[in-house]
Amino acid sequence: MKTILVDAVYCFIIEEEKRFKIFQDMYKLLETYPNKKIILTGASDDKRELYGLDNMPYEVFTLKHNPEKTNPEYYKILLKQFNLNKEDVVYFEHSIDAVKSAQSIGINTYFYDNDKKDLKSLEKFLDESLK
Numbered sequence: 001m002k003t004i005l006v007d008a009v010y011c012f013i014i015e016e017e018k019r020f021k022i023f024q025d026m027y028k029l030l031e032t033y034p035n036k037k038i039i040l041t042g043a044s045d046d047k048r049e050l051y052g053l054d055n056m057p058y059e060v061f062t063l064k065h066n067p068e069k070t071n072p073e074y075y076k077i078l079l080k081q082f083n084l085n086k087e088d089v090v091y092f093e094h095s096i097d098a099v100k101s102a103q104s105i106g107i108n109t110y111f112y113d114n115d116k117k118d119l120k121s122l123e124k125f126l127d128e129s130l131k
Helices: 024-030 045-051 072-081 096-104 119-129
Strands: 003-007 013-016 019-022 037-041 059-062 089-093 108-111
Touching (some): 019 024, 108 119
Parallel strands (some): 003 089
16 A cells, blocks of 8 residues: 655645644545655755644655755655655655756656645646556
8 A cells, every 4th residue: 555745844734824734634634545655845844833734644754954855866865764666655745846856866756836725636646646
């Protein structure tokens, strides 16, 4: 069963009224899938509390900006750490540069426009990718 890689800040974690919190509609969507989920971030320790990363419903992976998600090495390290192959994961991300980075090593990645919050398109991507 494939693992769903979830972008943290500005996808799964949104800012409302100058506070960061879990985007509940996305959480509800993700909970409809039995697959393992891993939240990906570049956040340093000093940002964990700000973004609420210590209180996530899924495991959180960060390399603390070393390297950034825009560097394909980030995803190679992630896959190795979790003993996964690129075929074992699907990923959605709000940064087009991070999307391109993950795609460059063969990860099936979807650009999630955090301004549109189009969960229907995300659901379609997940449904097609998890078959």
